[in-house]
Amino acid sequence: MNGDDDPADELLARVFLTRVIEPGDEVGGRWVRELGAVEVARVLREGGAQLAGVTDKRWAGLRARAQAAEPRRDLGVARDAGVRFVSPGDAEWPGQLDDxxxxxxxxxxxxxxxxxxxxxxxxxxxxxxxxxxxxxxxxxxxxxxxxxxxxxxxxxxxxxxxxxxxxxxxxxxxxxxxxxxxxxxxxxxxxxxxxxxxxxxxxxxxxxxxxxxxxxxxxxxxxxxxxxxxxxxxxxxxxxxxxxxxxxxxxxxxxxxxxxxxxxxxxxxxxxxxxxxxxxxxxxxxxxxxxxxxxxGDMGELAPDRRGPVLPRDLLEPGARRVLAALPARRAAAADEIARGAQTTQDDTIARLYELRALGYVERHGDGWKLTRQAMISVRDGRHGC
Missing domain, CATH: 3.40.50.450 (Rossmann fold)
Known part of the structure; x- marks a missing residue:
């Protein structure tokens, strides 16, 4: 908008130009930036020197559109439909569109x-x-x-x-x-x-x-x-x-x-x-x-951490988890065999096995130890879950 342009003239000029110039037309946008909307509208409506950047054929098409444009009528129709026109520089104009x-x-x-x-x-x-x-x-x-x-x-x-x-x-x-x-x-x-x-x-x-x-x-x-x-x-x-x-x-x-x-x-x-x-x-x-x-978003608007479900076995101490994982899935095993699989001592293994029995993960079978049904599900989920 030029300093001498009346705001009402600027509004009418821009409404007029929306009927004449296609959206996103960078040549038309350059005309408006360099000459102002009021002057571009005047040249298109009244004729005179052809503006730069278009062929004679396209200029003729723009002039034909200009002769048919009726900005006051468009504003009236819009008003009756509950529609308003927002221009660059207006209080409601989103400044990011200037990019x-x-x-x-x-x-x-x-x-x-x-x-x-x-x-x-x-x-x-x-x-x-x-x-x-x-x-x-x-x-x-x-x-x-x-x-x-x-x-x-x-x-x-x-x-x-x-x-x-x-x-x-x-x-x-x-x-x-x-x-x-x-x-x-x-x-x-x-x-x-x-x-x-x-x-x-x-x-x-x-x-x-x-x-x-x-x-x-x-x-x-x-x-x-x-x-x-x-x-x-x-x-x-x-x-x-x-x-x-x-x-x-x-x-x-x-x-x-x-x-x-x-x-x-x-x-x-x-x-x-x-x-x-x-x-x-x-x-x-x-x-x-x-x-x-x-x-x-703004600083601090963080997404929650993404984690899989917490399984009961995740709450066990690391040593107990190693012993539990070392038990065969479908048979009983002696403490020394389990100790080798858990890479720990037999005494530590026996202590862990009694701890796991108290929690319902293993049961005693003579001299051997075997997973309970609950533990079999837990170990299977821990090994193969996705």
């Missing part, structure tokens, strides 16, 4: 009551395959619910599959979620998620770069992903094939210096192949929300 440089959104259309800037400060993206497996949907719901319960905002794209599961997980936990759409926020897409996106707008936020009524295209889905990556502290990819759009989000997160996080799946699953490729590169492996928060 996108000339690909930064010209502004965002926002549907929902909370402050986008405040919510984005503590947010994580959860994305993945549209045609996800039951495992992928389960992991997305569980991760999102766990993040929401820890006070994190879950950001995703509102699509079928992992996206929808992530939104539902956050909502089901009574938490916060943001859907970033590749179309006008007053026209939920996909249509099958109209109810879900409406619920997100009522309990959270629905945002997008495109003006009211605008439709999605394949390129807009791809470019939308950079907003998801820039808005959040990290991107978690739950399930993704090699050519999945969610990998675009992950790579954008990497370029922006955000955390790139992957949830492992079965080695035989094609829908996890893209995630595993990320994990082989620079992504961090996680298995639950606590792992994610340890990465993206």
């Amino acid at each position: 996108l440089g000339d690909a930064r959104p010209l502004g965002l259309w926002v549907r929902g009551r909370p402050s986008l800037r405040i919510w984005a400060l503590r947010s994580v993206a959860v994305v993945g395959a549209r045609a996800c497996t039951e495992y992928g949907a389960h992991m997305a719901v569980t991760l999102a619910a766990g993040l929401a319960e820890r006070g994190w905002v879950v950001v995703s794209g509102g699509a079928y599959g992992v996206d929808g599961a992530a939104h539902r997980g956050a909502l089901g936990a009574g938490g916060a979620t943001v859907a970033v759409l590749a179309c006008g926020v007053d026209r939920p897409y996909p249509r099958g998620h109209t109810e879900l996106i409406t619920r997100i707008a009522e309990q959270g936020l629905v945002i997008g770069e495109l003006p009211p009524g605008d439709h999605p295209t394949p390129s807009r889905f791809v470019l939308r992903n950079r907003v998801i990556a820039a808005l959040t502290r990290g991107t978690v990819v739950v399930e993704a094939a090699y050519r999945s759009g969610s990998l675009v989000t992950a790579r954008a997160a990497q370029r922006l210096g955000r955390f790139t996080i992957g949830v492992p799946g079965p080695a035989t699953s094609g829908l996890s192949a893209g995630v595993h490729q990320l994990l082989r590169a620079d992504a961090v492996l996680v298995t639950d929300a606590a792992d994610v928060v340890e990465l993206v």
Whole structure:
């Protein structure tokens, strides 16, 4: 914004430009940075010298769009739908989007009551395959619910599959979620998620770069992903094939210096192949929300230590455990044989055997000693458990 520009003129200019310039257009972003939104809008609307960086054909297309743009009408339609327009420099603008440089959104259309800037400060993206497996949907719901319960905002794209599961997980936990759409926020897409996106707008936020009524295209889905990556502290990819759009989000997160996080799946699953490729590169492996928060959270937000179950035999003294392990599994043995197996003296072995008998691990059979049924299970689990 130039110093002489009226804020109302700046608002109208940016709304106008969202109808003319495609999301992520770095040439258009450079024009706005160098000349200001008001001047770029004036040149596109009124004609004159062609701005640098585009062909004559593309300039003609932009001018045609400009002639059809009606920013006041777009603002009116948005207002009637409960949608507001947030521009760079506004109090609600998330400053981390500025990391996108000339690909930064010209502004965002926002549907929902909370402050986008405040919510984005503590947010994580959860994305993945549209045609996800039951495992992928389960992991997305569980991760999102766990993040929401820890006070994190879950950001995703509102699509079928992992996206929808992530939104539902956050909502089901009574938490916060943001859907970033590749179309006008007053026209939920996909249509099958109209109810879900409406619920997100009522309990959270629905945002997008495109003006009211605008439709999605394949390129807009791809470019939308950079907003998801820039808005959040990290991107978690739950399930993704090699050519999945969610990998675009992950790579954008990497370029922006955000955390790139992957949830492992079965080695035989094609829908996890893209995630595993990320994990082989620079992504961090996680298995639950606590792992994610340890990465993206503040100092001290640590995941618990991961340990297997404590077995009763783990509570024995080391010497007693060695004697117990030295007993044959299915027959009685003399004390001297057990002592050799435990690599200790016969006297020490006998003392340990009486201790183990008192605890129910062994029983006396004449001159020999044998494992009880309880001990056989314990020793088997200790030797072969996984």
